[in-house]
Amino acid sequence: MTHASLDTEVREAGFGDYVELLKPRVMSLVVFTALAGLLVAPANLHPFEMLVAILCIAVGAGASGALNMWWDADIDVLMKRTRNRPIPAGRIEPGEALALGVALSGFAVVMLWLDTNLLAAGLLALTIFYYAVIYTIWLKRVTPQNIVIGGVAGSFPPMIGWAAATGTVSIESILMFAVIFMWTPAHFWALALFVKSDYGDAKVPMLTETHGRRSTRNHILAYAVLQVPVAVALGFTSIGGPLYMAVAVAVNLWFLAACIRVWRRDEAQAEADRYAAEKRAFVISLYYLFLHFSALIAERVLGIWGWGGWSGWGFGG
Amino acid sequence: MAIYVEHELHARRRSRNLGMLAVLLAFVAIVFGMTIVKLARTGDPSAFEGFDHDIRYGLAAEAERAAGEDTP
Structure with missing residues (x-):
């Protein structure tokens, strides 16, 4: 293998590229508000169950971020702020992002169900579906109210945290x-x-x-x-x-x-x-x-x- | 002279493999921890005896009672 042939393959992704697909900065808000929902609820989950619940909600948010990047790859390449994301930069194939998003969505929802209850898992699934399909695929490019519509997905985490602790809305x-x-x-x-x-x-x-x-x-x-x-x-x-x-x-x-x-x-x-x-x-x-x-x-x-x-x-x- | 070329590509593959290892270990730890927490909460071992392969004492007692009732 020559240096020239190696240089054509350096677009291969590192672990950090996959982490970047999950939009870790958005996760911080999700984790904080979901934790608040869990903590203020009038029920006491075991600390380990709380930890797993927060992790599942964060991973679910990350999965919807990966699905968002998969769908938006065509416009990300046109904008300066998003041009260096893993897909438009060529480090990750769109299909890989789709697979990662779907797999992590399933993982997060099932694990949250096992950890807490079906209502919390259902709300997490709804959030992922809403952000990936309703917002990203359907409405983001159609209406200037896209910020308002997308805001629904960001509003769910404390409700999921509350549901995880109490089993209710x-x-x-x-x-x-x-x-x-x-x-x-x-x-x-x-x-x-x-x-x-x-x-x-x-x-x-x-x-x-x-x-x-x-x-x-x-x-x-x-x-x-x-x-x-x-x-x-x-x-x-x-x-x-x-x-x-x-x-x-x-x-x-x-x-x-x-x-x-x-x-x-x-x-x-x-x-x-x-x-x-x-x-x-x-x-x-x-x-x-x-x-x-x-x-x-x-x-x-x-x-x-x-x-x-x-x-x-x-x-x- | 060692025949060894360390390319950036190798470093990326290593980071991906180590990252995957960490994720899988974390998953094992989560499932194990959840199992311990959920089982410890029951307090009463008979509450989850149906999930293992040991003798089910609750069912054994029921069977003994049923056998006693059948005896003339």
């Missing part, structure tokens, strides 16, 4: 779902305002390009307003309490103020300070989700000493 898990769902559009559209994307080259209809930046700013404010009652309502359920409510009110006001500032500006003002307000709204949106779910976990921890929830402070029940 309840108002608490529905509201945790709703908090992430309402948060997603403002978060991504704030990012879309200050990142020069080339979605247009790939013919993916992003709101900033189909309806313009003014309309995107309006949408950001609308979702920032609509998510306030959802986040506050969660505070009145069995997993909320004074601490969560204080955090929710403060963080929602903080984020709302940032979004109002984004809404009041036009492009000339934004370009003058290099999108400082848009970047600030995006950063606050990162804190938004982290602080809400951290506060829920804190309520649960305080409950160990009888200080959790409203009853721990002498309110009601």
Whole structure:
């Protein structure tokens, strides 16, 4: 074998390329919110069962990421941000990504069923199907509301965590779902305002390009307003309490103020300070989700000493 | 002189093989751990006696009772 022939084969994938197919950065949000759903649920799984449940949810999310990369390989090659992904870069064959995605999906769902219950496994299967088929294959390239639609898949993890622990879907898990769902559009559209994307080259209809930046700013404010009652309502359920409510009110006001500032500006003002307000709204949106779910976990921890929830402070029940 | 060429391709294959080994070992550990956790929770060995090949004491007791009832 000559050096020349070796050089034609260096496109062979390493282990890291397969890991990259699973979108590990997206997994961190999935793991955190699913863990919150598991921890705040009024049931105690064995720590090992919790660990396996989180692993299954993370692997399920990764599998849907691999399926997403398999389907989107044709547009990934057109965009700078995604051009170096394993498939467009030629390190992994599309068929391999499809096989990995399907295999890991089956593995994650069956293992979660064995580890916890059928409802949690079913919700995980639904999430993977939704992200891979409904969002990626069907709607992503059809409607500028793709961010809103895709957000559904990202909202499931705490509901799956809750179902894994309790075997049920309840108002608490529905509201945790709703908090992430309402948060997603403002978060991504704030990012879309200050990142020069080339979605247009790939013919993916992003709101900033189909309806313009003014309309995107309006949408950001609308979702920032609509998510306030959802986040506050969660505070009145069995997993909320004074601490969560204080955090929710403060963080929602903080984020709302940032979004109002984004809404009041036009492009000339934004370009003058290099999108400082848009970047600030995006950063606050990162804190938004982290602080809400951290506060829920804190309520649960305080409950160990009888200080959790409203009853721990002498309110009601 | 050793006849040995280390190409980047070999390093990638090694990383893939070691990664696969780690994944398979982790899978074995998960299945083993889940088995221990689930069985330990039952507390009562007779609760899972139907899943092994030992004598099923519950069924044996039932059989003895049935045999006693048949005896005139």
